[in-house]
Amino acid sequence: MDLKLKIWRQENAQAKGEFKTYNVAGVSSDSSFLEMLDVLNESIVDKVETPVCFDHDCREGICGMCSLYINGRPHGPDDAITTCQLHMRKFKDGDTITIEPWRASPFPVIKDLVVDRTALDSIIQSGGYTSAKTGGVPDANATLIDKYSSDLAMDAASCIGCGACVAACKNASAMLFVAAKVSQFALLPQGQVEKTKRVQDMVARMDELGFGNCTNTYACEMECPKEISVTNIARMNREFLSSKVCSEQ
Amino acid sequence: MSNTKALSSITQKVIMSLMGIFLIMFLLVHLGINLFLLPLTENHREIFLASAEFMSTFPPMKIMEIGLFGGFIIHILYGVIVQLQNWKSRGSKSYAVASKTKATLASKTMIYSGILVFMFLAMHIYQFYFVKLGLNTGPMLEGTHHPDFYKMAIDLFTNDAIFSTIYILSFVVLYLHLSHAFQSAFQTLGWNHPKYTPIVKALGEIYAIVVPLGFISIPIYYMIWG
Numbered sequence: 001m002d003l004k005l006k007i008w009r010q011e012n013a014q015a016k017g018e019f020k021t022y023n024v025a026g027v028s029s030d031s032s033f034l035e036m037l038d039v040l041n042e043s044i045v046d047k048v049e050t051p052v053c054f055d056h057d058c059r060e061g062i063c064g065m066c067s068l069y070i071n072g073r074p075h076g077p078d079d080a081i082t083t084c085q086l087h088m089r090k091f092k093d094g095d096t097i098t099i100e101p102w103r104a105s106p107f108p109v110i111k112d113l114v115v116d117r118t119a120l121d122s123i124i125q126s127g128g129y130t131s132a133k134t135g136g137v138p139d140a141n142a143t144l145i146d147k148y149s150s151d152l153a154m155d156a157a158s159c160i161g162c163g164a165c166v167a168a169c170k171n172a173s174a175m176l177f178v179a180a181k182v183s184q185f186a187l188l189p190q191g192q193v194e195k196t197k198r199v200q201d202m203v204a205r206m207d208e209l210g211f212g213n214c215t216n217t218y219a220c221e222m223e224c225p226k227e228i229s230v231t232n233i234a235r236m237n238r239e240f241l242s243s244k245v246c247s248e249q
Numbered sequence: 250m251s252n253t254k255a256l257s258s259i260t261q262k263v264i265m266s267l268m269g270i271f272l273i274m275f276l277l278v279h280l281g282i283n284l285f286l287l288p289l290t291e292n293h294r295e296i297f298l299a300s301a302e303f304m305s306t307f308p309p310m311k312i313m314e315i316g317l318f319g320g321f322i323i324h325i326l327y328g329v330i331v332q333l334q335n336w337k338s339r340g341s342k343s344y345a346v347a348s349k350t351k352a353t354l355a356s357k358t359m360i361y362s363g364i365l366v367f368m369f370l371a372m373h374i375y376q377f378y379f380v381k382l383g384l385n386t387g388p389m390l391e392g393t394h395h396p397d398f399y400k401m402a403i404d405l406f407t408n409d410a411i412f413s414t415i416y417i418l419s420f421v422v423l424y425l426h427l428s429h430a431f432q433s434a435f436q437t438l439g440w441n442h443p444k445y446t447p448i449v450k451a452l453g454e455i456y457a458i459v460v461p462l463g464f465i466s467i468p469i470y471y472m473i474w475g
């Protein structure tokens with residue numbers, strides 16, 4: 001298939017940046033979106049020009065590095081997948097595809113389509129640690145967890161921190177991401193010891209970094225490649241409120 | 250980039266939603282009284298005027314009135330603050346291709362529907378409440394210095410087609426605002442539950458349709474049969 005690509009090119013964080021149009025011919029519909037970009041980059045390199053920078057690592061939907069805003073949707077025109085899992089069969093021959101970086105104040109563009117998402121790491125760090133028993137190896141069944149809670153915790157923990165929630169949100173809110181990180185601990189007995197401090201610190205850090213306020217449009221949930229549910233946001237709100245009201249901290 | 254907020258993002262939203270729920274309850278009471286503008290009973294005019302009298306003179310209602318104004322001001326103030334912060338977070342660079350994510354129109358336009366409802370509210374307060382305060386003129390009940398809200402309302406609905414049209418359109422906008430507001434308030438307060446959330450959502454939809462429709466029915470009645 002032959003495609004026309006409109007790609008955001010920006011030399012560095014300070015540069016103004018602009019869209020550049022590229023034509024790629026003979027793209028296999030079986031190739032992945034990132035493979036299509038690799039093909040494009042090879043042709044750009046052949047012309048001794050600077051290839052398009054984009055983030056990627058695992059290319060199997062688990063690391064959360066790939067982060068492209070394709071034709072008006074984070075991770076492109078398919079549901080519950082990352083950009084690296086998007087295949088060209090989702091497009092038609094002759095299509096024009098517009099590729100932009102995540103847009104949000106806390107995610108400054110580093111170069112072209114690569115944005116700095118260390119803000120998300122910083123929120124995780126602010127969550128601190130979980131206290132655990134030291135000493136002999138504990139019996140695997142010593143801490144009982146019901147299946148329902150463990151499933152919910154696992155669902156929350158499947159967040160790969162790609163930032164699509166922030167990119168999709170009209171408010172650039174990171175609530176879905178933070179909620180997933182709060183929930184994965186709040187749902188388990190091991191997470192109870194520091195739960196008050198954890199939720200307060202993570203929310204404070206999120207605000208400090210300049211992420212927006214959630215207005216419940218649920219665009220985040222619709223675009224999340226891991227289908228993290230907004231029920232996690234409600235859970236975080238509960239955790240936050242009860243920690244503010246009940247605890248002395 | 251860093252932001253310093255006086256209150257945390259969640260606290261701001263909780264205040265907004267609590268005020269919103271308070272306003273939602275108030276609206277129901279207001280509708281209950283307004284419906285007596287319609288000839289529902291023989292003595293509907295007397296019931297309407299007695300309720301208006303009760304609302305403006307019964308001492309506990311005075312306190313509620315202050316609370317109500319406070320509720321409006323806080324809800325609007327935080328609505329604007331939250332929106333300004335959100336625009337700042339989104340940044341100066343917007344996407345070239347507008348979002349294709351299927352978020353509801355109501356949820357994406359809360360600030361705009363809110364501003365329109367606020368404009369209606371300002372007009373409404375000027376036209377009615379200011380008469381009570383003596384800052385605007387209007388018909389008085391015979392032998393008293395209480396405004397005749399019944400006559401004011403019926404006159405407007407019967408003779409002023411522009412007013413009635415603005416009134417009806419405002420409530421359509423309010424429908425949009427409420428259809429997102431109701432369930433959103435519960436979500437913000439942390440009330441999202443597999444059993445109860447479907448009920449909250451259904452109640453919100455019913456409320457958002459029935460209440461504005463109730464208000465709209467009054468000018469429509471008087472425009473047609475007035």
Ligand code: FES
Nearest residue numbers: 057059064066084
């Ligand atoms: S490259 Fe790892 S998730 Fe896409």
